[in-house]
Amino acid sequence: MTDTLRQRIQALLDSDAASTLTEIRRGIEKESLRISPQGGIAQTPHPQELGSALTHPYITTDYSEALLEFITPPSTELHHPIEFLEDLHRYTYRHIGDELLWVNSMPCRIGEDRNVPVADYGSSNVGRMKSIYRVGLGHRYGRKMQTIAGIHYNFSFPEAFWRLHQEQEGVGGALQDFISQRYFDLTRNFQRYSWLLVYLFGASPALCASFLAGREHQLLESFDHSLYRPKATSLRMSDLGYQNNAQSSLQVCYNSLDEYVRTLTHAIKTPDPTYQKMGIRDANGEYLQLNTNILQIENEYYSSIRPKRTINKGERPTLALTRRGVEYIEIRALDLNPFEPVGISQTEIRFLDLFATYCLLRESPRLENCDFSAAKENLRRVVYDGRNVDLKLDNWGREVTIQQWGLEKLEQMAPIAELFDRCHADDVEGSNLYADALAQQRAKLLDPDSTPSGRILERLESRDQSFFQFAMDQALEHRDHFIGEPLSAEVDSRLSQQARQSLAEQRACEAQQEPPLEEYLRDYFRG
Numbered sequence: 001m002t003d004t005l006r007q008r009i010q011a012l013l014d015s016d017a018a019s020t021l022t023e024i025r026r027g028i029e030k031e032s033l034r035i036s037p038q039g040g041i042a043q044t045p046h047p048q049e050l051g052s053a054l055t056h057p058y059i060t061t062d063y064s065e066a067l068l069e070f071i072t073p074p075s076t077e078l079h080h081p082i083e084f085l086e087d088l089h090r091y092t093y094r095h096i097g098d099e100l101l102w103v104n105s106m107p108c109r110i111g112e113d114r115n116v117p118v119a120d121y122g123s124s125n126v127g128r129m130k131s132i133y134r135v136g137l138g139h140r141y142g143r144k145m146q147t148i149a150g151i152h153y154n155f156s157f158p159e160a161f162w163r164l165h166q167e168q169e170g171v172g173g174a175l176q177d178f179i180s181q182r183y184f185d186l187t188r189n190f191q192r193y194s195w196l197l198v199y200l201f202g203a204s205p206a207l208c209a210s211f212l213a214g215r216e217h218q219l220l221e222s223f224d225h226s227l228y229r230p231k232a233t234s235l236r237m238s239d240l241g242y243q244n245n246a247q248s249s250l251q252v253c254y255n256s257l258d259e260y261v262r263t264l265t266h267a268i269k270t271p272d273p274t275y276q277k278m279g280i281r282d283a284n285g286e287y288l289q290l291n292t293n294i295l296q297i298e299n300e301y302y303s304s305i306r307p308k309r310t311i312n313k314g315e316r317p318t319l320a321l322t323r324r325g326v327e328y329i330e331i332r333a334l335d336l337n338p339f340e341p342v343g344i345s346q347t348e349i350r351f352l353d354l355f356a357t358y359c360l361l362r363e364s365p366r367l368e369n370c371d372f373s374a375a376k377e378n379l380r381r382v383v384y385d386g387r388n389v390d391l392k393l394d395n396w397g398r399e400v401t402i403q404q405w406g407l408e409k410l411e412q413m414a415p416i417a418e419l420f421d422r423c424h425a426d427d428v429e430g431s432n433l434y435a436d437a438l439a440q441q442r443a444k445l446l447d448p449d450s451t452p453s454g455r456i457l458e459r460l461e462s463r464d465q466s467f468f469q470f471a472m473d474q475a476l477e478h479r480d481h482f483i484g485e486p487l488s489a490e491v492d493s494r495l496s497q498q499a500r501q502s503l504a505e506q507r508a509c510e511a512q513q514e515p516p517l518e519e520y521l522r523d524y525f526r527g
Contacts, residue, residue, distance in 0.1 A: 017161065020161040023076050024155070024161075025158070026081055026155055027074040028082075029072075030342060033068070034067075034102075035100050037098050040115075043066075048499075057071065058071050058495075063116075063118070063143075065118065065119045072084040074156070082342055090487040094487065103478055104335075106211060107208070124506070127510075136288065139288055144211055149336055151344050153331040153334060153349070154330050155329055155356050162175060162178065163175065165182070180325040183328075186364070187329065187359075188365075189364045198379060199382050199451065201337065202386065202453045204453070205228055206467040208226065223464070224469075226460065226467035233386035233453045236335055237304070267293070267301065272292060297316070298317045308329065341478045341481045350420070351437045354417055374394045389401065407442065414435070417438045
């Protein structure tokens with residue numbers, strides 16, 4: 001353990017930090033494809049009973065009309081996000097007929113790109129902009145890639161913690177400036193060590209062959225039209241998924257808020273020759289994309305972690321960060337866990353708390369290009385070969401096995417687990433749950449077959465079944481779980497009311513007199 005890390009942890013253990021950490025806020029965004037009973041992507045529109053995908057705060061769609069996104073409100077209660085997700089899933093299953101929710105990050109059987117319906121957000125300017133952005137993603141990267149699903153974990157330390165931490169660090173100046181810089185310190189370390197999360201929680205070692213039809217790849221084919229790598233962890237995080245080659249040369253800097261905004265804004269405002277050739281509209285005047293720049297908007301940048309600030313209506317994310325600083329982080333490196341009904345467990349949440357805090361507390365030098373390249377290479381190796389115990393990673397120029405390095409990281413997190421368990425000592429379940437979460441991850445490093453990716457491949461091999469059949473079996477099991485435990489009348493009434501209210505809000509939005517879309521977009525990007 002480094003001196004800086006040891007001193008920071010000890011300072012927190014010796015202080016009132018435990019009381020401040022009870023106010024950590026957590027939220028989850030979870031994506032799931034709606035599928036037909038036969039296992040194809042649903043061609044039905046977003047159900048009216050689920051409300052408006054444009055205005056509903058908890059149930060919306062991501063890229064596709066069939067790609068549901070469930071959003072939990074930020075909460076300081078540890079169990080609230082998963083309990084809220086459980087309610088949203090039960091409510092949804094009441095209103096999607098015989099359709100199922102796909103439980104894996106890599107999608108179901110998909111034919112051609114045109115079989116993926118793009119999400120529709122209505123006729124208002126903001127709704128049309130959201131749809132056109134997705135049309136642009138389809139042209140740029142292919143619609144199939146946009147059906148990949150994941151878990152996003154939103155996490156923020158409370159102001160009381162930041163005040164204590166700033167005092168302990170002996171740093172002057174505005175509190176928000178300190179908070180923003182420390183969050184960027186966290187994000188740099190996250191990029192250095194995110195390979196550990198991918199090893200521990202990666203759950204996409206295989207996929208349906210239909211996803212890569214017509215594309216070159218280095219996967220093996222087995223298990224009845226399934227593609228896989230024997231020691232893979234998360235093909236979702238490979239160049240076959242979100243980490244696509246189209247953005248491989250894009251360098252967004254995480255060394256400070258100013259550099260992050262500057263480099264991301266450059267990508268948003270710089271034309272790309274390929275996209276210029278495509279044009280903004282087709283011969284019939286239909287939009288092909290929002291613009292011809294490297295990125296249409298900030299969200300197009302596929303990063304495993306994002307510094308975030310809640311935006312105001314019509315405000316760009318980079319402007320919100322510039323005006324008000326970083327408010328929270330969004331961790332985006334998590335696969336859906338097909339063994340958990342809502343795709344994530346309480347134990348996983350606790351470890352994410354530990355991991356984020358570890359990334360904050362250890363020293364975080366500037367991330368130079370060579371460091372960024374090394375981090376990307378480590379991630380690539382773990383994605384394709386992570387369960388190989390002899391796999392070597394680059395630890396600041398020194399080769400080390402994944403098992404050795406991972407165990408070292410977990411050992412350094414042990415006093416942080418002690419701090420969190422002290423914080424939650426009054427919880428009904430007991431006071432060692434963070435230490436237990438750490439111990440469960442240690443077991444995965446000692447036994448790679450106990451990881452989600454290892455368990456999935458063991459299931460395919462032992463039952464000689466395809467990835468598709470495994471996922472369908474899990475989807476049916478999870479459906480029975482949600483249907484078998486009815487939603488309370490109170491929650492059902494509240495979600496029904498929320499759905500009706502969101503539809504009314506969309507109608508009101510569309511009834512307003514608005515400028516032409518071209519003018520709206522011009523003002524948005526100028527703002």
